[in-house]
Amino acid sequence: MPLICCVSPKGGVGKTMIAANLAAGLAKNRHLEVIAVDLDPQNMLRLHLGGDVADGHGFVKSVGNIESWGGALKEDSNSGVIILPYGQLSSGKSIKKDSVIRQKPELLWKPLVRMAASPGMVVVVDTPPGPSVMLQAILPHVDLLLTVLAADAASAVLYSNIATGKIYSEVRNVRRGYVLNQFDPMTRLGRIICSGLAEKIGDSLFGIVHRDEYVGEALAMQQPVADYAPLSRAAIDLNNLSDRVSRYLESLT
Amino acid sequence: MKLSDRLNSLFRVDQNVHKIVPLFILFLSVISFFIVTLSFLSAGGQLIVGVAGIVVFFLLNRRKDETATLYLKILSLAVSSRYLLWRMIDTLVFQTTFQAVLGIILILAEAYAFMMLLLIYFQTVHPLERKPAPLPDNSDDWPTVDVYIPTYNEDLSIVRVTALACASMDWPPDKLNVFILDDGHRVEFQHFAEAAGIGYISRADNAHAKAGNLNHALQLTDGELIAIFDCDHVPCRAFLQTTLGWFVADSKIALLQTPHHFYSPDPFQRNLANGMRVPPEGNSFYGLLQPGNDFWNASFFCGSCAVIRRTALLEVGGIATETVTEDAHTALKLQRRGWSTAYLSLPLAAGLATERLILHIGQRMRWARGMIQILRTDNPFSGPGLRLPQRICYFSAMAGFLFAIPRLVFLTSPLCFLVFNQTLIAASPMALCAYVIPHFFHCICTSARMNGSWRYSFWGEIYETTLATFLVRVTLVTILFPKLGKFNVTDKGGTIKQAYLDWQAVYPNVILSGFLFMGMLYGFYRLFMFHNSQVVFNALWLNEVWIAISLLTLLLAIAVGHESRQVRGKARIQVRLPVTLRSEGGRLLPTQIMDVSTGGCQVEIAESTVDEWQKGQIVHVLTEEGRLKGEIVWVGKRSIGLDWRYDSLRHEAEVVRFVFGRADAWVDWGRYPPDRPLRSLWLALTSITSLFRFEKNPGAVNQKLPPVKPMAPPRSLPGGKKKQERNAVIVAPKKKAATFCFFLLGIMLPASSWAQQAADASPVPQPAAQAVAAPPAGVPPQDGEPPLPTSDATAPATPDQPSQTQGLTLGTPITDAAPAMVGVHKKSWTLKELGAGDTLMMTPFASIQGLSFGLPKASL
Ligand SMILES: Nc1ncnc2c1ncn2[C@@H]1O[C@H](COP(=O)(O)OP(=O)(O)OP(=O)(O)O)[C@@H](O)[C@H]1O
Numbered sequence A: 001m002p003l004i005c006c007v008s009p010k011g012g013v014g015k016t017m018i019a020a021n022l023a024a025g026l027a028k029n030r031h032l033e034v035i036a037v038d039l040d041p042q043n044m045l046r047l048h049l050g051g052d053v054a055d056g057h058g059f060v061k062s063v064g065n066i067e068s069w070g071g072a073l074k075e076d077s078n079s080g081v082i083i084l085p086y087g088q089l090s091s092g093k094s095i096k097k098d099s100v101i102r103q104k105p106e107l108l109w110k111p112l113v114r115m116a117a118s119p120g121m122v123v124v125v126d127t128p129p130g131p132s133v134m135l136q137a138i139l140p141h142v143d144l145l146l147t148v149l150a151a152d153a154a155s156a157v158l159y160s161n162i163a164t165g166k167i168y169s170e171v172r173n174v175r176r177g178y179v180l181n182q183f184d185p186m187t188r189l190g191r192i193i194c195s196g197l198a199e200k201i202g203d204s205l206f207g208i209v210h211r212d213e214y215v216g217e218a219l220a221m222q223q224p225v226a227d228y229a230p231l232s233r234a235a236i237d238l239n240n241l242s243d244r245v246s247r248y249l250e251s252l253t
Numbered sequence B: 001m002k003l004s005d006r007l008n009s010l011f012r013v014d015q016n017v018h019k020i021v022p023l024f025i026l027f028l029s030v031i032s033f034f035i036v037t038l039s040f041l042s043a044g045g046q047l048i049v050g051v052a053g054i055v056v057f058f059l060l061n062r063r064k065d066e067t068a069t070l071y072l073k074i075l076s077l078a079v080s081s082r083y084l085l086w087r088m089i090d091t092l093v094f095q096t097t098f099q100a101v102l103g104i105i106l107i108l109a110e111a112y113a114f115m116m117l118l119l120i121y122f123q124t125v126h127p128l129e130r131k132p133a134p135l136p137d138n139s140d141d142w143p144t145v146d147v148y149i150p151t152y153n154e155d156l157s158i159v160r161v162t163a164l165a166c167a168s169m170d171w172p173p174d175k176l177n178v179f180i181l182d183d184g185h186r187v188e189f190q191h192f193a194e195a196a197g198i199g200y201i202s203r204a205d206n207a208h209a210k211a212g213n214l215n216h217a218l219q220l221t222d223g224e225l226i227a228i229f230d231c232d233h234v235p236c237r238a239f240l241q242t243t244l245g246w247f248v249a250d251s252k253i254a255l256l257q258t259p260h261h262f263y264s265p266d267p268f269q270r271n272l273a274n275g276m277r278v279p280p281e282g283n284s285f286y287g288l289l290q291p292g293n294d295f296w297n298a299s300f301f302c303g304s305c306a307v308i309r310r311t312a313l314l315e316v317g318g319i320a321t322e323t324v325t326e327d328a329h330t331a332l333k334l335q336r337r338g339w340s341t342a343y344l345s346l347p348l349a350a351g352l353a354t355e356r357l358i359l360h361i362g363q364r365m366r367w368a369r370g371m372i373q374i375l376r377t378d379n380p381f382s383g384p385g386l387r388l389p390q391r392i393c394y395f396s397a398m399a400g401f402l403f404a405i406p407r408l409v410f411l412t413s414p415l416c417f418l419v420f421n422q423t424l425i426a427a428s429p430m431a432l433c434a435y436v437i438p439h440f441f442h443c444i445c446t447s448a449r450m451n452g453s454w455r456y457s458f459w460g461e462i463y464e465t466t467l468a469t470f471l472v473r474v475t476l477v478t479i480l481f482p483k484l485g486k487f488n489v490t491d492k493g494g495t496i497k498q499a500y501l502d503w504q505a506v507y508p509n510v511i512l513s514g515f516l517f518m519g520m521l522y523g524f525y526r527l528f529m530f531h532n533s534q535v536v537f538n539a540l541w542l543n544e545v546w547i548a549i550s551l552l553t554l555l556l557a558i559a560v561g562h563e564s565r566q567v568r569g570k571a572r573i574q575v576r577l578p579v580t581l582r583s584e585g586g587r588l589l590p591t592q593i594m595d596v597s598t599g600g601c602q603v604e605i606a607e608s609t610v611d612e613w614q615k616g617q618i619v620h621v622l623t624e625e626g627r628l629k630g631e632i633v634w635v636g637k638r639s640i641g642l643d644w645r646y647d648s649l650r651h652e653a654e655v656v657r658f659v660f661g662r663a664d665a666w667v668d669w670g671r672y673p674p675d676r677p678l679r680s681l682w683l684a685l686t687s688i689t690s691l692f693r694f695e696k697n698p699g700a701v702n703q704k705l706p707p708v709k710p711m712a713p714p715r716s717l718p719g720g721k722k723k724q725e726r727n728a729v730i731v732a733p734k735k736k737a738a739t740f741c742f743f744l745l746g747i748m749l750p751a752s753s754w755a756q757q758a759a760d761a762s763p764v765p766q767p768a769a770q771a772v773a774a775p776p777a778g779v780p781p782q783d784g785e786p787p788l789p790t791s792d793a794t795a796p797a798t799p800d801q802p803s804q805t806q807g808l809t810l811g812t813p814i815t816d817a818a819p820a821m822v823g824v825h826k827k828s829w830t831l832k833e834l835g836a837g838d839t840l841m842m843t844p845f846a847s848i849q850g851l852s853f854g855l856p857k858a859s860l
């Protein structure tokens, strides 16, 4: 089954939030086995899904030794998502691990692809912002590259960079999807940019998520938005997104 | 061949009138059959003929097509002719002059009713279901439009809503000019217009009232088309795009009228217990008669919610000023010159219904006066230019206003026998059964079939009775002296604090019903206290039944004047609109609006989120188009109430656009179950309870009227008393280039910034998909070292990024490019529901002219 990768050329747009909630949404609605993998040294993904702040386990220490990854896996009993955290690492060590993976990218992508290959399994990957060794290693093997863009002025430029193949050119067009996050209808610019971008992106737009206080609150409660505030706009937006993604996944098989 | 085609070939396409002959022969033969039987058969035989007619009705009525309706109409006319002939031949008695006069008056009234039946059957032979015509793809080819909003004494609070709605209709801003035509010479109107960038025209005198006001503006503006909205008819944003296609498609069309739709209940709906279950009074005209007229190319102008072609209007010397119904008269004049008219049966504007009976009466008095004036001074049956069906339709519209006297005759006739012992109809009960019952049966049932869901049986009688006593004088005076008469403005939009009986609006009917009641009592006295012959006995109780019906109708008409409480100053529109509610803290909750007005709205909330909302909190309603600010004024269990808070005219315009703008807002206007005569009768009869409704106010009958704004003071007539000198004030609509970039910016921004135009690129952007520059060669992805995209975005003025700054300022590039982008961004409406054949594509345009929609540069 598929490998879904949340990316964005720019930081802080909500990749991690989208990845976590997408994983939870897929796990809840589609009765799939979902593994959420965090490739970002910030190691934040687990926190969205009830993870323990003090728990420093992660796969990165044992890169090259897949058998011991299992120890890092954590199931979130609430959402049913299995989380593979990056792990708590000093930045020096992170860079070292990066260079290992730059030498041998298969150390990263092979286990991920293997995981994704088991039936009924979906792997959702959160990545560090911008270009990174980790992302580069798995990019050619991604089944759905979900680019998260903030609905702001900079995204117009970022999108054109993607559309013109300046970045993510390893991924074929059909494998690309976009999410506009933090859409704020309170500002006129937000609306204008959102509708303009939506028109440009066309069918590859997988969803628009409003800027909603409930999102931040849900993170504070370490819950998926859909659990924390099921009636909220963001919960509905995120639910639509995971519906759309699962429709896409169905179309793959 | 479909009926419509057949009729087309009969009357319309070619003027071969002799093709009408087969139908005519059918009609004559049915009639002559009845006439022949009239002289041969005994009363019993006649009864059988009558029953046979009813049986034929039921057989034919099982077919639902138009042809069957036509046959039923012919049958109905034949049965009624038979009745009338019988009445004339068999039942008139002229023993005394008094009796002869009364008898003749009654039969004339019946003849009038028959004539109207015939005319309306003819008018509604094939109500045309005209669809909107598409506009040219290129909006450069769209016509220029002046929108006139005439006003005289209405509040600014009413006019501003209409003005803002007009200014934000979807139409190329450079082709749309809105003008408030203020005959009230009010400074605050001028200030408002200037602030909103709307034109303001006020003339030196008030000659010829509304017509004069429009004509004055006509000389000052230059749009090819003129859309006219009374100041309380608020158009939806799609009005122009839906209606104007016909003016492009057919150069002979001079006028296009759309329905006057009222989103508040009319006095009948509001004051009668079952009123809300019955179609509004105006529906039969706008849903049935006007489409019917349209088939005969005879639909006419109703003063508002219409578009007129300037050249045509100038040809007839502007809006007609000879009569007080300038609208219908103008249409008549246009048609005499060979212009076509069109009617689009889609409510694209809405207003407040006259909010109390007395105002409704005043309005109808004016209409009646005007229509009879036209009948007398410019009779459609004489004069040049019209074809026969057009003459018939116009005549029908005008003659329809002569109903007052016949209606009174029907109401009071039984008194003649009960009180004065004058036999007006000398017939045996058997003969009555044989002639009268079939006559009523066919009239009612065929009309019910024809009226469908537009008007309910027996309710027309209530509408007429309410007005009849008031119209008698107007009718007589106007017939005798057609040149008299002045213009009244119908007042709208107030509140009624307590229920009360509007004595002013009902006193003639109260007096009349007093007489009828006494007559009825006297009849009973005669029935029970005297030994009557069988003949007299029969006549007495038949007249008692008749007078009871009259009395009931009158009581219902009085009940309409029993004004019920009306709380909201701004009537709420019942809707279901999905929106997102944003709390003060930025939490978003999707929900639905349950009702809305320009004052505020009621929003549904989930019980679990009740704690989120507190009275006094400022929240935002996020719609597809934007956001509206509101203050919570109450919190209920499942809903909260908001009052809108405007910071600026632009916000107010957004509220107006949200409340009234939706193209499909009024699609439900005709959604009533089809008329079933017995049900309608029941609804009417049980509405009598409204007469005995006393809300907190036992002394209602004696209560004085709440302050009603005085009827419009008579306008100064030219040559009349010298009034204070006034000067004409003319303010042209403001059109700053930067002001209408709001939407265009939305379209332009992405296009231009992605297009990565060089600074010197052509000002006309190509569609972005093709305009996207080819990826710079020589940046192949290198293993492990992908290009750093973010650096591109942050480097501000690198040579390949200049367009971003361009795109976000309101400089010339946008406005230059704007026309080319118009029409790119299309939105489809659910006009299918409106009855439009295909989904119409609507093109949103820059909204309000003159309002600063400019984007503050600081926000970048
Ligand atoms: N739709 C939203 N509404 C409100 N807040 C949001 C929304 N999306 C994200 N946020 C908030 O924005 C912040 C950044 O989100 P997140 O960490 O998911 O971004 P990111 O792209 O993963 O950042 P990074 O690039 O650092 O990895 C978080 O505090 C999150 O709660």
Ligand SMILES: [Mg+2]
Binding pocket: A015, A016, A017, A040, A042, A044, A126, A127
């Ligand atoms: Mg992150």
